[in-house]
Amino acid sequence: MESTRDIKGRIRSVTNIQQITKAMKMVAAARLRKAEEKAHGAGPYAAKVEELLRYASAASPEFSSPLFQRRESGRRGFLVISGDKGLAGAYNSNVMKEAAAHADRMDPDSYRMYLCGKQARNYLKFRGYSIASYHFGFSDKPQSVHAHMMAQEMIEHFLKGEVDEIHIIYTKFYTALRQQVTMTQLLPIVPPETAGSEAQQEFMFLPDAEAVFSKLLPEYVEVQIYNAMLQSAASELGSRMAAMTAATDNATERIADLTLSYNKARQAQVTNEISEIVGGVNALQ
């Protein structure tokens, strides 16, 4: 049986841990609200860019760009978006497992990994996956400049022929408790489907269709990356909040258990002392 002092020490350390997890939970909850707003706020913009691309491609179906080009050799790039920090439940490991599973199905020479977030790099590098590039520092607060930078890098690698397809692996945010690792194709761009009525739309382009297209396509890539980053950021914070809530609850339970054993130990000690005294008194009589 542990002494009351040992148990007391353990109660204290669990209480300290609980305070930390509680603080992390509150921080995550506060930031989640903002991240959620941002993730939803980017929706209309993304939808508009997609809509514009749809109109433009319906109006000039003959237009082709290197960014639409399908190539057969099948070298794939994976843009993996993970967090910089841990303590977010299964958030990071889910993304990384998905990335690793896709990479494992391929020849080591036929894929490239582009990573965002320290966690993905640590995990994948340790397991010997080759990493083409790595960015960090914005996982829970992405801005459009980061998306712009990544989009330029992806387009450049695609056009240089380093890879023939680029897929983006990120965590889609539904609610604070539900997130889903998702993979979507970034490049070559899959032209959005055009509904029948839109196909007949007459559209005027300034200066011309080609100029609009050549500006619109990189923007479309960027929007997709930005959207994925915002979704991932909200997922990370949601996941962290859930994990820290669970940790705080566990600590409460643990404290209750320890308090019970503390009281039992104290009672046993008191009983022990009484019987010793009584024994001593009896011996004297």
Added chain:
Amino acid sequence: MADTLVPMKVDVLTPDALVYSDEGVDMVIARALDGDFAVMKNHLPLAAALQVCQVRIQKGGKEKKIAVFGGFLEMKDNYVNIITPQAETAENIDIPRAEAAMARARNRLAHVTPDIDVDRAKAALQRALVRIQVSGKN
């Protein structure tokens, strides 16, 4: 065909926010890659690639200026959507900062050395000029 009675609506949308929204607008003036253009009510569906420029939105004799940093203007069924990576209204512009940026860019362009990226300096100058234009100081 678009209903001619529908008032013209304008939205300025960036990835982070709906910067500006208004209805009953008379005319929108912006600058495409090849020059200025204007759209009025019942214009044909239109898609334009914009420069870094000021967009002028005219309504009932008044004019609202918005600094737009690239992006697109889409017009369809009397609904103008300006889709841009970044947009600022006059209230959100930091004038001293824009003036400093203008001076810096001018200085760089006046004394070009090999390590100066001329295109970048020109772009910076253009952004600063648009900001100053929109904020109403010349």
